[in-house]
Amino acid sequence: MPTTSPIAVVTGASSGIGAVYADRLAARGYDLLLVARRIERLRSLADTLSEAHGIQAGIIEADLTEEKSLVHIEELLGSDERIALLVNNAGNGKLSSTGDMSDADTASTIALNVIAPTRLTRAVLPAFLKRDAGAIINIASVMAFHSLPITTLYSATKSYVLALSRGLQGEVSGTGVRVQVVLPAGTATEFYDHAGIPLSAFDPAAVMTTENLVDAALAGFDQGEDVTLPSVHNTELWADYEQARAALFGATQVGIPAPRYLVNS
Numbered sequence: 001m002p003t004t005s006p007i008a009v010v011t012g013a014s015s016g017i018g019a020v021y022a023d024r025l026a027a028r029g030y031d032l033l034l035v036a037r038r039i040e041r042l043r044s045l046a047d048t049l050s051e052a053h054g055i056q057a058g059i060i061e062a063d064l065t066e067e068k069s070l071v072h073i074e075e076l077l078g079s080d081e082r083i084a085l086l087v088n089n090a091g092n093g094k095l096s097s098t099g100d101m102s103d104a105d106t107a108s109t110i111a112l113n114v115i116a117p118t119r120l121t122r123a124v125l126p127a128f129l130k131r132d133a134g135a136i137i138n139i140a141s142v143m144a145f146h147s148l149p150i151t152t153l154y155s156a157t158k159s160y161v162l163a164l165s166r167g168l169q170g171e172v173s174g175t176g177v178r179v180q181v182v183l184p185a186g187t188a189t190e191f192y193d194h195a196g197i198p199l200s201a202f203d204p205a206a207v208m209t210t211e212n213l214v215d216a217a218l219a220g221f222d223q224g225e226d227v228t229l230p231s232v233h234n235t236e237l238w239a240d241y242e243q244a245r246a247a248l249f250g251a252t253q254v255g256i257p258a259p260r261y262l263v264n265s
């Protein structure tokens, strides 16, 4: 039976963080559009959530690194007026140096972590702005502000997601549209099955459950946060970081080289 409930589109809903977002959003009364490649997993989740929460859940089999899939979802995002929330969650990352990473993995990580959320955001944003309502949740990572020799490319893609989100927050300021960026630290998901380093290699004390991660991220969303760091207890750390970043940027706006670089004058 057709409903008038708002729809949440969740990419990467077939496992991990995306699957828990799907569950929590269904519990909040959203109908769902679940996107990923593993269609059987999506079907099973959609059936479970429809039954448990009395919502409607559609599934889209899509490889978000492929043009055809992106175009299909872009068309939906731009045309279905019930779509009220986009969760750009699908992402991957091989943990290895850039030199050791294959060309295929390099291209896939950039396509999935950078191109896909950009394209889907650009597809949905005009409709949200027109309606003066809607929200985008972008799943970045704490690696957005930390690069290790084995996370170079992954960190670069997540820095992009953070910068994209921060810029978008400025663009939608004063409208009814929201953009939240979530920066998880290590979370117990299948991410590590594909990353080349197993989850068991990490300190269990530093790894969050997927449920805790998503519940905290949604609590941050409910509190109106633009940037949510679920594992950071001391909120002053982010405030200090932002203050230092803004001060550094301000200090660049002087138009003359710093004295230490005036070596020949």
Ligand SMILES: NC(=O)C1=CN([C@@H]2O[C@H](COP(=O)(O)OP(=O)(O)OC[C@H]3O[C@@H](n4cnc5c(N)ncnc54)[C@H](OP(=O)(O)O)[C@@H]3O)[C@@H](O)[C@H]2O)C=CC1
Binding pocket: 011, 012, 013, 014, 015, 016, 017, 018, 035, 036, 037, 038, 039, 062, 063, 064, 065, 089, 090, 091, 092, 093, 112, 139, 140, 141, 142, 183, 184, 185, 186, 187, 188, 189, 190, 191, 192, 194
């Ligand atoms: N786990 C962690 O420690 C952290 C994770 N994150 C981020 O969280 C997000 C979710 O990852 P997480 O839940 O941990 O990992 P999972 O591997 O459990 O989930 C990744 C999801 O992305 C989907 N996906 C992967 N490749 C594609 C593709 N080409 N096209 C469409 N969908 C795809 C997968 O579905 P399918 O294979 O069926 O296509 C799956 O649903 C990612 O952006 C990740 O970078 C951030 C910080 C920490």
Ligand SMILES: CC(=O)[C@H](N)C(=O)O
Binding pocket: 093, 095, 140, 141, 142, 143, 151, 154, 184, 185, 186, 187, 191
């Ligand atoms: C690469 C990692 O360490 C992890 N997935 C994260 O994003 O923090």
